[in-house]
Amino acid sequence: MRDAFLSVLTELAPQHPEVLLLSGDLGFAVLNEYIARFPLQFLNVGVAEQNMSGLAAGLAMEGYKVFTYSIGNFPTLRCLEQIRNDICYHDADVKIVCVGGGMSYGAVGFSHHATEDLAILRTLPGMLVLSPCDLWEAAEAARYLLSHRGPAYLRLDKSAAPINVRDGEIFTPGKIRTVREGSDVTLAATGGILGEALLAADSLAERGIFCRVLSVHTIKPLDTDTLAAAASETGGIISVEEHAVDGGLGGAIAESLMEAGDFPSFFVRMGLRNTFSYVVGSQTYLRTVYSLDAASIVRTVFAKLGIVAEVHG
Amino acid sequence: MSIQLISDTELFARSIRIHALRMTSLGGGAHIGAIFSCADILAVLYGDILNVDPAEPESLNRDRFVLSKGHAGGGLYAALAERGFFPVEKLLTHYQDGSDLSGHVSHKLPGVDVSTGALGHGLSIAAGMAYAGKLKSASHRVFCLLSDGECDEGSTWEAGLFAAHHELTNLVAIIDYNRIQGIAPISEVIELEPFADKWTAFGWAVREVDGHDHESLQRTLATVPFVTGKPSCLIAHTIKGKGVSFMENTVLWHYRIPRGSEFDAALAELEGQS
Numbered sequence: 238m239r240d241a242f243l244s245v246l247t248e249l250a251p252q253h254p255e256v257l258l259l260s261g262d263l264g265f266a267v268l269n270e271y272i273a274r275f276p277l278q279f280l281n282v283g284v285a286e287q288n289m290s291g292l293a294a295g296l297a298m299e300g301y302k303v304f305t306y307s308i309g310n311f312p313t314l315r316c317l318e319q320i321r322n323d324i325c326y327h328d329a330d331v332k333i334v335c336v337g338g339g340m341s342y343g344a345v346g347f348s349h350h351a352t353e354d355l356a357i358l359r360t361l362p363g364m365l366v367l368s369p370c371d372l373w374e375a376a377e378a379a380r381y382l383l384s385h386r387g388p389a390y391l392r393l394d395k396s397a398a399p400i401n402v403r404d405g406e407i408f409t410p411g412k413i414r415t416v417r418e419g420s421d422v423t424l425a426a427t428g429g430i431l432g433e434a435l436l437a438a439d440s441l442a443e444r445g446i447f448c449r450v451l452s453v454h455t456i457k458p459l460d461t462d463t464l465a466a467a468a469s470e471t472g473g474i475i476s477v478e479e480h481a482v483d484g485g486l487g488g489a490i491a492e493s494l495m496e497a498g499d500f501p502s503f504f505v506r507m508g509l510r511n512t513f514s515y516v517v518g519s520q521t522y523l524r525t526v527y528s529l530d531a532a533s534i535v536r537t538v539f540a541k542l543g544i545v546a547e548v549h550g
Numbered sequence: 551m552s553i554q555l556i557s558d559t560e561l562f563a564r565s566i567r568i569h570a571l572r573m574t575s576l577g578g579g580a581h582i583g584a585i586f587s588c589a590d591i592l593a594v595l596y597g598d599i600l601n602v603d604p605a606e607p608e609s610l611n612r613d614r615f616v617l618s619k620g621h622a623g624g625g626l627y628a629a630l631a632e633r634g635f636f637p638v639e640k641l642l643t644h645y646q647d648g649s650d651l652s653g654h655v656s657h658k659l660p661g662v663d664v665s666t667g668a669l670g671h672g673l674s675i676a677a678g679m680a681y682a683g684k685l686k687s688a689s690h691r692v693f694c695l696l697s698d699g700e701c702d703e704g705s706t707w708e709a710g711l712f713a714a715h716h717e718l719t720n721l722v723a724i725i726d727y728n729r730i731q732g733i734a735p736i737s738e739v740i741e742l743e744p745f746a747d748k749w750t751a752f753g754w755a756v757r758e759v760d761g762h763d764h765e766s767l768q769r770t771l772a773t774v775p776f777v778t779g780k781p782s783c784l785i786a787h788t789i790k791g792k793g794v795s796f797m798e799n800t801v802l803w804h805y806r807i808p809r810g811s812e813f814d815a816a817l818a819e820l821e822g823q824s
Contacts (some may be wrong), residue, residue: 247661277685288708295678298663299686322668323675327657440722 245379290319297329339479341395356484371429377408396429419447436531473503482508563593569628583803586805618672619697623655635661670703680721699731714753761786
């Protein structure tokens with residue numbers, strides 16, 4: 238996803254002289270092409286995310302469209318107050334880009350896991366929160382951000398779901414993509430973990446259970462209409478996110494449906510439950526440890542539908 | 551160079567202090583000591599140094615000003631009102647229900663470039679503005695007024711490193727060095743000395759001045775950049791609460807609200823000054 242984003246930025250930077258990419262001393266090698274081609278539209282600000290965010294606000298006040306770029310929590314939680322006061326309150330045209338959403342940086346360790354970012358950033362007034370699931374969505378989100386004005390957060394995952402784009406499909410921020418039709422259960426996912434939801438849907442289809450799979454690439458503003466339809470048209474909703482269940486995708490969906498009075502038959506939030514992701518391992522491995530892999534989704538669906546799962550030998 | 555210069559900056563400073571005294575008293579706002587501390591700096595900036603025009607508060611070639619010590623917002627509001635950015639009568643709504651004039655400075659007011667209040671933010675924003683000016687080869691300058699207390703914040707020093715590395719000649723940091731922070735003297739909290747040496751070591755061109763001596767402030771600020779290729783740092787030695795004898799050099803008047811006989815006594819002292 239990172240490469241898809243940078244590819245779009247590199248492609249379009251010549252048409253957007255107002256774009257500045259600020260890195261918190263991260264992006265070794267992967268930023269080389271962009272830097273070589275657009276040295277005046279790049280700035281390595283050093284390992285100083287608070288300053289990076291304040292600088293971004295100041296630059297945006299002077300007419301630039303600024304992307305701040307770093308890993309995991311560094312461009313978000315480390316400098317949250319600068320994002321709140323300097324960027325959001327001033328409606329500054331700053332796009333915060335996190336590479337390594339969720340547990341992308343698996344074995345690197347807990348410090349590099351971004352597992353509360355969606356919940357925290359979506360509380361900020363005026364903030365657009367994007368969390369693409371595949372390379373197509375990542376590229377489209379990047380393309381959109383070049384035309385969007387105001388604060389935005391782009392969460393890029395290392396893993397990416399297989400691309401499921403229909404001919405002529407248009408990426409619309411704030412509009413959920415239905416990547417698979419079905420009416421037995423809705424699996425609403427955000428980020429690369431949507432790939433696990435698709436695998437689960439495949440497996441469930443073999444059992445005659447057909448899932449509607451939704452890519453919630455925009456956490457804020459949330460597409461309440463599509464969620465309300467899922468609540469009334471399918472047997473229940475399961476949210477899937479590589480993120481804390483508190484306040485993230487599941488929390489946002491729950492708020493939306495509860496407030497609208499669109500109650501699904503059942504609702505489950507799959508994500509990290511009040512735990513630190515301290516176990517060491519790859520992103521794929523950690524999903525199994527924290528019960529976020531396809532098999533866990535299948536088990537959750539079985540449990541909610543009252544199906545006794547087969548015991549695999 | 552600026553329009554509607556206020557020729558007598560001493561009178562300007564006195565009127566900033568009197569406005570601020572009334573504002574904090576009426577609305578129940580704090581930080582009068584911190585406002586008095588930098589009232590002379592604000593008067594010299596807005597009376598003599600900054601190229602700003604109330605008729606065009608968003609003018610692209612204006613000098614930018616970031617009040618990083620946002621808690622002295624009352625002083626900046628008073629200066630802006632006196633310069634004609636908005637009616638002086640508006641000042642009396644300070645800190646009250648429905649007012650635009652929050653205790654910490656708000657960019658919702660004409661002439662205010664940046665809202666601040668959380669310490670340690672201003673210098674980064676100012677550095678961003680200055681870097682933008684450099685990219686555009688613009689001639690305006692960016693001035694940032696900091697408190698000494700916010701030099702406890704690491705982010706201030708992050709911005710300090712950045713500005714020197716990028717040779718932001720168009721950036722001027724003025725530090726209101728009254729040596730009393732929120733609840734105690736700096737010497738008891740986090741000592742900043744050798745202060746000038748720190749900024750020099752960070753790559754800034756440093757000057758020190760009596761922050762209440764208008765002639766010195768004017769003369770020194772008129773020479774920025776102090777050194778070509780370096781951001782300028784002016785350490786202004788000041789007295790917290792300056793202008794009212796019983797407020798001077800006290801921790802108490804960081805938060806105490808001037809009311810009753812204290813208000814009357816303070817006003818009498820200020821009005822008695824020539």
